[in-house]
Amino acid sequence: MKPDLFEAPDYYNLDELLSDEHKLVRQAARDWVKRDVSPIIEEYAQKAEFPEQIISGLAEIGAFGPYIPEEYGGAGLDQISYGLIMQEIERGDSGVRSTASVQSSLVMYPIYKYGTEEQRKKYLPKLASGEWMGCFGLTEPDHGSNPGGMTTNFKDKGDHYLLNGAKMWISNAPFAQVAIVWAKNEEGRIHGLIVERGMEGFSTPETHNKWSLRASATGELIFDNVKVPKENLLPNKSGLGAPLGCLDSARYGIAWGAIGAAMDCYDTALRYSKERMQFGKPIGQFQLQQKKLAEMITEITKAQLLAWRLGVLRNDGKATSAQISMAKRNNVDMAINIAREARQILGGMGITGEYSIMRHSMNLESVITYEGTHDIHLLITGLDITGLNAFQ
Amino acid sequence: MKILVCISHVPDTTSKINFTDSDTKFDTNGVQFVINPNDEFGLTRAMWFKEKQGATVHVVNVGGAETEPTLRKALAIGADEAIRINTPATDGFSVAKQLANVAKEGGYDLVIGGRESIDYNGGMVPGMVAKLIGANFVNTCIGLEVEGDKATAIREIDGGKETLKTSLPLVIGGQKGLVEESDLRIPNMRGIMQARTKPLNVKEPVDANAETNTVSFQKPAPKGAVKLVDSVDELVNLLHNEAKVI
Ligand SMILES: Cc1cc2nc3c(=O)[nH]c(=O)nc-3n(C[C@H](O)[C@H](O)[C@H](O)COP(=O)(O)OP(=O)(O)OC[C@H]3O[C@@H](n4cnc5c(N)ncnc54)[C@H](O)[C@@H]3O)c2cc1C
Numbered sequence: 001m002k003p004d005l006f007e008a009p010d011y012y013n014l015d016e017l018l019s020d021e022h023k024l025v026r027q028a029a030r031d032w033v034k035r036d037v038s039p040i041i042e043e044y045a046q047k048a049e050f051p052e053q054i055i056s057g058l059a060e061i062g063a064f065g066p067y068i069p070e071e072y073g074g075a076g077l078d079q080i081s082y083g084l085i086m087q088e089i090e091r092g093d094s095g096v097r098s099t100a101s102v103q104s105s106l107v108m109y110p111i112y113k114y115g116t117e118e119q120r121k122k123y124l125p126k127l128a129s130g131e132w133m134g135c136f137g138l139t140e141p142d143h144g145s146n147p148g149g150m151t152t153n154f155k156d157k158g159d160h161y162l163l164n165g166a167k168m169w170i171s172n173a174p175f176a177q178v179a180i181v182w183a184k185n186e187e188g189r190i191h192g193l194i195v196e197r198g199m200e201g202f203s204t205p206e207t208h209n210k211w212s213l214r215a216s217a218t219g220e221l222i223f224d225n226v227k228v229p230k231e232n233l234l235p236n237k238s239g240l241g242a243p244l245g246c247l248d249s250a251r252y253g254i255a256w257g258a259i260g261a262a263m264d265c266y267d268t269a270l271r272y273s274k275e276r277m278q279f280g281k282p283i284g285q286f287q288l289q290q291k292k293l294a295e296m297i298t299e300i301t302k303a304q305l306l307a308w309r310l311g312v313l314r315n316d317g318k319a320t321s322a323q324i325s326m327a328k329r330n331n332v333d334m335a336i337n338i339a340r341e342a343r344q345i346l347g348g349m350g351i352t353g354e355y356s357i358m359r360h361s362m363n364l365e366s367v368i369t370y371e372g373t374h375d376i377h378l379l380i381t382g383l384d385i386t387g388l389n390a391f392q
Numbered sequence: 393m394k395i396l397v398c399i400s401h402v403p404d405t406t407s408k409i410n411f412t413d414s415d416t417k418f419d420t421n422g423v424q425f426v427i428n429p430n431d432e433f434g435l436t437r438a439m440w441f442k443e444k445q446g447a448t449v450h451v452v453n454v455g456g457a458e459t460e461p462t463l464r465k466a467l468a469i470g471a472d473e474a475i476r477i478n479t480p481a482t483d484g485f486s487v488a489k490q491l492a493n494v495a496k497e498g499g500y501d502l503v504i505g506g507r508e509s510i511d512y513n514g515g516m517v518p519g520m521v522a523k524l525i526g527a528n529f530v531n532t533c534i535g536l537e538v539e540g541d542k543a544t545a546i547r548e549i550d551g552g553k554e555t556l557k558t559s560l561p562l563v564i565g566g567q568k569g570l571v572e573e574s575d576l577r578i579p580n581m582r583g584i585m586q587a588r589t590k591p592l593n594v595k596e597p598v599d600a601n602a603e604t605n606t607v608s609f610q611k612p613a614p615k616g617a618v619k620l621v622d623s624v625d626e627l628v629n630l631l632h633n634e635a636k637v638i
Pocket of ligand 1: 102135136137138139141143144145146168169170171172212213218366369370371372373374375376379390391
């Protein structure tokens with residue numbers, strides 16, 4: 001693969017909206033991606049293998065739970081810092097960002113928000129240091145966009161819960177030590193349970209042959225009469241709102257992450273358009289190529305503003321789920337379109353692994369589907385503005 | 393052991409260099425600043441002294457408030473305290489005087505500077521600091537060990553290396569070799585968070601007049617077009633009669 005020459009675009013001087021600390025956080029994540037992700041990621045994606053060495057790197061830079069307080073092993077940073085870290089990691093690869101998002105927002109966040117003090121102390125430091133990896137089981141074979149219909153369930157057996165069911169499409173499942181599993185109790189109410197690898201009846205078969213997020217491991221979670229200790233229930237929130245609260249945090253990170261993927265595609269295409277000569281001119285001198293590039297930077301700039309404003313709202317605890325849906329939907333769609341246009345600017349070179357664009361393009365097909373599909377987020381906005389529910 | 397690492401705040405090597413005010417000022421617009429690479433090798437070596445030998449590490453910079461992010465980064469990497477001397481870094485001698493004053497007041501055993509900063513490439517400051525505080529000095533230093541008050545330093549010399557025994561207090565002009573590029577550290581998020589509460593003390597400068605002033609900057613002439621020649625004779629002819637180099 002070509003050396004990583006990435007230069008981040010900032011067309012509207014948005015850096016002036018960031019603090020020196022934000023810029024230091026971003027630079028640290030950017031330097032790490034250049035040093036440890038860019039040189040290896042293409043090979044792992046081609047092999048469809050998860051680069052395990054990346055776990056210690058992510059932990060070392062502090063990408064696991066950056067906004068979790070320091071006493072639990074996090075860094076206690078704000079939401080904009082979290083967003084910038086996700087942006088930089090996804091600039092490298094959406095699969096690596098997925099690993100970090102799941103660990104931070106879907107595993108550490110629910111334990112921190114909904115767990116007991118004992119659960120926080122037991123799990124969070126090990127998750128922050130990467131000693132344990134976690135996964136998040138919400139989606140089921142028959143319940144994707146409609147997780148409330150889930151059939152995975154647990155029964156109270158006096159001194160333990162008995163868990164049965166199956167989850168599908170679960171990131172990090174094949175190697176995770178800890179799974180946050182959403183299941184219904186006997187009354188049909190959704191609760192979160194911490195399931196650990198090694199519990200009898202719990203298995204995690206890997207999902208193969210993906211054309212997307214190939215450097216991230218995806219699998220199933222199968223529960224066949226798994227005895228889960230009662231102290232493993234997350235007591236402080238239940239109902240569909242509990243997993244959706246985690247998704248808010250992860251979707252927010254994706255809204256930033258997608259900008260990273262888009263910036264990488266734009267930067268690559270811009271550089272290529274100035275170097276590649278056809279008809280005696282750099283192709284960047286042709287109006288059709290300029291239109292593509294000019295539209296890309298316009299869309300990136302709008303997405304940056306959306307993400308930044310959402311970060312400010314989240315720092316103030318004021319961002320609504322519907323606002324997060326809008327940013328996730330807009331920014332991922334923006335990135336997938338830019339990846340497609342950027343790939344065309346590179347002509348035939350764009351389809352090879354020499355450049356990152358095709359990998360981003362394929363990765364974004366998952367990103368536009370998981371954490372709420374493109375359609376579902378639109379319906380969330382629709383519901384929010386009309387008050388009329390299209391899901392019922 | 394008390395270590396002072398001198399940190400220059402310099403434009404990243406990929407920056408596009410321009411001048412303003414009729415070519416008398418460097419145009420910082422859009423320029424990204426970094427820790428001077430030679431100083432970063434020194435800072436990393438200082439972190440090893442801290443981790444392996446319990447040294448205390450302070451960092452110092454002569455410059456305006458705009459250089460503080462560079463000092464914060466050094467704190468995030470692990471330095472204990474930062475000092476900024478609040479005056480623009482003009483010429484080497486006045487900078488050396490400011491640094492020497494801090495080095496003396498703080499009673500440092502080891503002062504680590506870089507062989508040169510990659511902005512103006514003066515390469516004078518560490519030697520001047522050593523003289524001003526009466527410490528030993530090793531320039532182009534590519535290896536350093538300290539035991540008690542004895543130091544062993546390796547110096548890069550033409551075509552080889554020279555190993556020196558010396559004693560503290562010591563000033564070095566460090567460079568790559570003190571540690572390798574792969575040893576350089578990226579600050580982590582906890583480090584960045586902790587840097588928030590570490591002291592960054594701003595000191596007013598001691599009286600020091602600049603001995604030199606910039607009159608104007610001039611960029612090298614842009615490279616001309618490549619000329620392809622067909623024979624060695626023609627090449628010799630052109631080098632002799634046109635380029636006048638042989
Ligand atoms: C690589 C990858 C990793 C993933 N990781 C995780 C994970 O870690 N944890 C986890 O729990 N899940 C994970 N998922 C699952 C993901 O969240 C789901 O795939 C997603 O929610 C969509 O569900 P589905 O695939 O069942 O599609 P479906 O829900 O069957 O949707 C199919 C199509 O129908 C549309 N649709 C559905 N309902 C409506 C409606 N009411 N109105 C209009 N259109 C509708 C959808 O928009 C979509 O286009 C992952 C998925 C992938 C691909």
